[in-house]
Amino acid sequence: MKCVVAILAAVLLWAVPAVAQTTDAPIMGSSATDGMAQPQPSAERPAASDQSQPTDERRILEVLSIGDALGGGLGAGLSRVTEPGGDYDVSIRFNEESGLARPEVYDWAATVPKILEGNAYDVIVVMLGANDRQMIRDGEMRYDFGTPEWAAAYTKQANLLLDQLAASKARVIWVAPPPMRDPDYDAAMTSIAALQKDLVEKRGMTFLDLRKQFTNPDGTYTDSTTDGAANIIKLRGRDGISFFKAGNNLMGEQVLAAIKAGEAPAAADVSESAPGEKTSRLDVPELNKSDSEAKPDAVPLFGQAITDGGSYTVQPEGVTANAILLAAGDLGPEAALKTLRDIAPTGSGAERLFKLGNPETAPAGRPDDFAAPAP
Template sequence: MALLSLPPPPPRRPMAAGHAILVVLIALGIGMVLNAPGLAAAAARQPFGWQRSVAVTLLTPIRTFSDLAGLNWPHVALADVAAQATGSASSGDQVAAAAPAPAQRATAPTAAVTGDETEPSPRRSPAGDDRRGGTREYPLRMWVGGDSLTSEFGPALVDVAVRTRRVTADVDFRFSTGLARPDFFNWPAQLRRVAATVDPDVFVVMFGANDGQNLQVDDRVLTFGTPAWQAEYRRRVTAVMQRLSARGRWVWWVGQPGMRSPDFDARMSLLNEVYRSAAADHQRVSYVDSRALFTGPTGAFSPYLDDGGGNRTLMRQQDGIHLTRAGGQRLADDVFAEVAARWGLTEGN
């Protein structure tokens, strides 16, 4: 009996070159969105120059979309798992802090600042002293803002403050920003607008993670750490402190925590000294030293710390820079303790 032979299968048609390119571009786009935190953090740490400006400008909206859409969770989850498995932060690419849930992320409007805003007259508490608000009838108005290290700390501070029912609070944090690059995001102008329109009783701000770089002044570039650089950066810090502490307001300026990288930690230590010394020259500005909160028994960087209940808890993200949610809560509790001590605020009273 003769066997029937099957016809050979038709030859597979190769994918058209255009389709192949499209598939590659889609895959790259998906990868860029999923890894947006790491890419944005790496771009922000590039040397000062046009390459950094272009990279940050292109990646910031992608990173914002990734955060708001919750597409960065695989990246953040893997970073946390890796840190827990090793007990220390990885030496790989930086991983920026995970954004809080949309319900927690209260941001101030981004209206343009014209410079024509007029600040209202200082408000006084019924007692007539300089402690404005702080009661249920006259709640204290708090505004929290800063760079990406505020993304976990800021919402946590707002939560603990409003639980007293004697504080109203808002938070506004911007990734890859600071006082070094007003061409990218102008914090002094934004803070001037907030002072004029929101008129908080208390400002809590945290800058510096993106400021360890050269400064451009007119057509000059000031090298980081030089006397000229320190003088210019202090001038910027002082101008912000003067603006925020005007009209009877109080300011808590939060310093940078210790960092895993020795070089980066040294840069942040220099910035902290600028903040500390500038705050000492302003009666209504208090400097909050966060370094001791995030160091181990030997004073060295440690991603895991005692949470106060005898449990070792991951406080820092894999990049050795940003705070985890627990770390943000740790810092928020410390800062609010200082604010509450001045106004006699306690939860539910």
């Protein structure tokens, strides 16, 4: 058992330094949500539906965050900003290529019931749409983006997901796709957001548009903001799409404000506080990351290390390297391990490692091959 603990500790520690090189890449996810084993309530804390907990204990609000690549980053930011008080337990499910336009690629309406099975959530946060500027297939028909037929097919698919969310009895906060630097892309996101808003609000759910938090006063795109000490804080990557950790934190703060208020908060200007004050958990150290450090192709796979001049990797089958980078570097240790357990597919190497503590046998001669004789 000591060997297993040592392996797991080493694996998670190896992953952390790699994230420093991914700050300008989209927060990506895993395609391992379908058919996954669902997390069970921990021994330390009853589940949200457990009525046997003592009445004098603090009530923990169970929050589920689902979405695409950007939604995964939002979930990570929400997990960070809720962590200090300990009043929220945030679970994250995301698929980097997902959306509503291509259910044949990934079907959230079919996946959500599997996620909810055996779990009770008080709040469900949704961010989808960044991948939806594309043709929709409906049987033998193909509908181009922006056409009335496309809008009708998109509405149909969105309603299927909304039906499942409504059946959960949880409060739903749907977050609009963020503004994009490319004008055509941004126009598409604005159109998709308007369609989503109409459908969400018709059901009495909360629709949260964060456009004002990520644009200039005149409504144009911006990738940065300032804090109370007039420090410039980078929120987004050079691609005009992805978010730095600071941007994810800002989104998380706005969602947390909506959760607390029970309705979408007014747009906040983080630059209006008194000099020297910090108005949010924006991560100023991100300012020091250069674009060369942020190249995705420079990111090693999960667990990569250099020993005696040679590299080796540890990447459990069933969970992508990008998902592990998110969990290991963008979350606290406990939340990271919880997320890795949650997204591990049933029967996969990731499940055996993160849930059962049974790592794959290391190839002979690799430094973590503890069967090798001592030197």
